[in-house]
Amino acid sequence: MPQNLINSLIPHKEIQNTSGQGTAPVNIALSKYWGKRDIPLNLPTNSSLSISLPELGTKTTIQLLDAAQDKVILNNKEQDPTSIFATRLSKYLDFFRPANQSFLIETTNTVPTAAGLASSASGYAALVLALDDLYGWQLDKKQLSILARLGSGSASRSIYEGFAIWHKGEKAEGTDSYAEALDHPYPDLRIGLVKVDVSEKSHSSTQGMQHTVNTCHLYQNWPAQAEAQLQEIKQAIIQQDFSKLGATAEHNALSMHATMIASWPPILYWQAESITAMQKVWQLRETGTEVYFTMDAGPNLKLLYLQADSQKIKQAFPAIQELAPFQ
Numbered sequence: 001m002p003q004n005l006i007n008s009l010i011p012h013k014e015i016q017n018t019s020g021q022g023t024a025p026v027n028i029a030l031s032k033y034w035g036k037r038d039i040p041l042n043l044p045t046n047s048s049l050s051i052s053l054p055e056l057g058t059k060t061t062i063q064l065l066d067a068a069q070d071k072v073i074l075n076n077k078e079q080d081p082t083s084i085f086a087t088r089l090s091k092y093l094d095f096f097r098p099a100n101q102s103f104l105i106e107t108t109n110t111v112p113t114a115a116g117l118a119s120s121a122s123g124y125a126a127l128v129l130a131l132d133d134l135y136g137w138q139l140d141k142k143q144l145s146i147l148a149r150l151g152s153g154s155a156s157r158s159i160y161e162g163f164a165i166w167h168k169g170e171k172a173e174g175t176d177s178y179a180e181a182l183d184h185p186y187p188d189l190r191i192g193l194v195k196v197d198v199s200e201k202s203h204s205s206t207q208g209m210q211h212t213v214n215t216c217h218l219y220q221n222w223p224a225q226a227e228a229q230l231q232e233i234k235q236a237i238i239q240q241d242f243s244k245l246g247a248t249a250e251h252n253a254l255s256m257h258a259t260m261i262a263s264w265p266p267i268l269y270w271q272a273e274s275i276t277a278m279q280k281v282w283q284l285r286e287t288g289t290e291v292y293f294t295m296d297a298g299p300n301l302k303l304l305y306l307q308a309d310s311q312k313i314k315q316a317f318p319a320i321q322e323l324a325p326f327q
């Protein structure tokens with residue numbers, strides 16, 4: 001149960017400051033997490049590897065509130081307490097809440113919420129950092145990563161800048177499933193966001209994953225493939241082998257989407273423009289520009305390329321948002 005795990009991690013439940021603050025980056029998985037072996041504990045079927053984007057993320061402030069219920073402000077707009085966003089947040093805060101204590105949570109994203117750009121990852125990582133500040137726990141990164149994981153699986157990786165590996169862990173109680181930094185900067189690496197549609201997504205990641213696990217016959221091959229590709233990407237990062245990094249990340253993302261498409265009823269997050277963008281990437285590769293893509297539970301592409309090709313990529317994708325994770 002999450003409560004037992006949380007009680008074993010936090011030193012106390014007495015609030016020590018009047019407010020707490022946290023900021024965390026979004027992260028893009030290069031080797032994806034898809035499938036849970038335990039839903040309440042957010043324990044994954046496979047490990048994953050990500051890159052954080054420090055230019056995009058979430059800033060959260062939490063304060064005590066003298067009211068009957070929490071007040072949640074997202075991007076300067078007060079949220080309806082019955083909305084999915086506010087309900088999920090308040091349910092998570094229940095694990096930490098002293099009796100009858102309400103909170104004011106103000107959170108600002110520099111990334112569109114629920115657009116497949118992992119705002120829940122930076123959101124829950126920032127919230128855990130804000131709670132650590134409010135309660136004065138001074139938890140280490142491993143403990144923070146486990147707490148963030150309980151809010152949203154991929155949030156376990158947003159505790160770090162640079163590359164991070166979320167170890168799936170083996171234990172039923174979830175104490176060995178946390179992310180760690182892979183400390184190998186890659187200064188020339190660029191991530192380009194190709195935004196196809198930034199409106200709310202049709203299926204949440206949890207629904208999408210579990211539907212795939214339950215109905216897709218191809219899924220049984222996924223965990224072993226994902227573990228092997230994670231190791232290949234890790235080696236490629238250490239060796240600065242961009243071709244291997246990009247090709248393995250693209251293959252991994254398309255394999256994850258293949259399991260969704262082969263579910264029944266099928267899940268397809270792509271739109272027509274997503275496919276147009278994929279074909280443009282493949283054409284660029286055929287003509288000698290090394291660019292690859294990855295995609296999450298949404299229609300948007302994240303391109304991977306090196307700084308030397310930045311101009312060519314911007315010409316091909318004029319609306320691209322380029323990020324330099326190590327600058």
Ligand code: PMV
Binds near residue numbers: 029121153154155
């Ligand atoms: O942690 P969630 O529920 O947002 O799931 C993330 C799932 C993917 O973005 C598709 C893959 C990943 O590893 O980030």
